[in-house]
Amino acid sequence: MEIDNSISKNIANPRELERMYREDPKAFKKSFSHAWEQNPDSPVLAAWYERLNFKEAAHTEKTSLLQKGFLFMGILAILAGISTRIIFHFVEQEAIAPINLAFGILPFIAAYFVYKNNPPKKVLYTLALMFLLSGLYLNMLPSNHNDSIILAYLHLPIFLWGLIGLAFIGNEYGMGRTRLAYLKFNLEFCILYASMAISGMLLAALTMQLFSFVGLDIEDFYFRNVVLFGAAALAIVATYLVSMNLKLAKNITPYIAKIFSPLVLATLLVYLITVIWVGKNPFLDRNFLLVFNGILFSVLAVTIFSITESGTDKKKNISDYISFALIILALIIDSVALSAIVFRLSSYGITPNRIAVLGVNILIWGNLIWIMVSYMRFLQNKTGPSTIQDAVTKYLPVYVLWAAFVTFTFPLIFN
Template identity: 75%
Template structure:
């Protein structure tokens, strides 16, 4: 019996139709058209028709390469590649700091979001003014390795990341759902960009090897021009693909969150037990304190992404208890790190690095406390999962404000 006959026989059995589709989607879609022609009045088949052909119907009459969004993305990707190459030239001449390379990529991603979301003019003007202010201010700073200058360089990407989020959320920048979507976008973006970057690296190695066979060493030229240009342009292309709801990234991110959360929890527990066993002291060992803060930031990132990928219903899952355990462990690490840095401040004096680390630890401590109490309410059936997500999304601007404070004031205060 053909699949189209099976579809017709099971028109009143949605579960059976879903099982047939999942077993062989291509065969189902091919046979469905015949069943649809015979029974166009069926409501069930009408729903399946929209599910299978909605995207194709929306794009009829336009080739993908001629769509306006694709053309805008292509122009921005080319501009990102060209600008990055020009900036790299001045970096090589030691005229500007290497951190300026981010201005060859991030503003063009933000520009694509602005085109896609068409925010109000005040948002567009604010974005443009803040980006330009960061460019001019950063390049007024002296080219040296002073701690305050290095801290400004380190906080610049965080500041620009929050600005890009403003472009992504557009007029809905105050809504938690829009901020949550931006966090999810970042995880999907990283996965997709990494996948394409690995493919590009393989191509680069093969290309250079082929030229080596004929006695030509193109390594310096290839990396300075082709690889650099491609990496910058690819950043805009990846943003476009993720915003087009590419299934690859969307399907894999929930599994990554579910796999990494328990692994991080186990690793962190083993690490903390080992630290206690060997007697390491973050109060006296500066390098160990730096590692401790690095672990804290990593665990915080994993926890946030796990929360954003959690289900939106009220049902408790094992992943929720794992996330809660991660938050508690993160708080323990945070308290130890904060105590150690306060001890170093009082014992060895004030430096830009110590002030910056203290500020970051205080911000993280407040955020973790908020998330922990939200999770406690959820696990005790007093609140819904939205309160946990609010504790994540509503705090994002605070990190941006702190990054702006360090970027714009530390070089002045500590010079």
């Protein structure tokens, strides 16, 4: 009762009320309700009432949301694990193609983002329809595994990745910052999933070794029923953790970008000089042309990785010049690859593989030109870093559309 009277007596003394609160917050909060009942018209006590109760309400609401999100994540993880195990059974029986395993994981990641972001119904219906049609179309393809079918299998995950992006972005699919956030999510997801997967592999190795000590070989059973289930469920868990702003992945990605960019640049320069020295020719050597394209994709991925993690700082640093050098290098590699592909098309004729590689190289060439021009303007202080990020994010739908074109038309055209 004494502190109740003290609160009432010091209504006009905010400093004393603050001192009392800091001295014993629990006692202050316990006695405040009585003082508030005695002085309901006091604006000072009204402010204190909101201060003391708003935090509790906010905390309760946040905890409730976390609990609901965690529960939904757990349900999706279990469903993803079960679905993947069932699909794997049919893959083993050679009833369906192995690419169907993607449908055991990716739709559930999209479902989590739909739950989290609550997109408009048109986006929800589009996602459901596209996943359904993709699954039906994939399993209607002939099982002869010719080049066009294999290309469809290779490009389908890129199209599904675009659908997950739509679920992530929701109704803000036209905004560059949301597309950039999706790219960052992918980087953080890969880092976190890889970290947890390594831990899982160590656990699996330990478990099988322990059982081997008692004369039981559980490797086949463990892979089919535990590893497979865990790998699928882990993807949903990693999605949830990244979406909850886990600091581990967010803090490490900028450092990885800064470390890997100069290493990749130095390695590729040495490699290209060596290639020229030994006289390798991508125009005549098909396998070397494939390696050349693999290098191009790697450089493009590292470049986008670096740009994504560069932030909005207008000050230029050494990382910007390294990224610009990587873009120039990638453009040179792509130009050589394009020339070699055109040469092989004119010399050996049209095939699905050559058309697919030509198309993606043209798309990458156009994207690299856009990024290079944006970077040049940034380095000349004519624009900010946002224009470089726009050159990356605004081009993403082009890759998804190309993947959809190859997936859904090549088997029809070339069969």
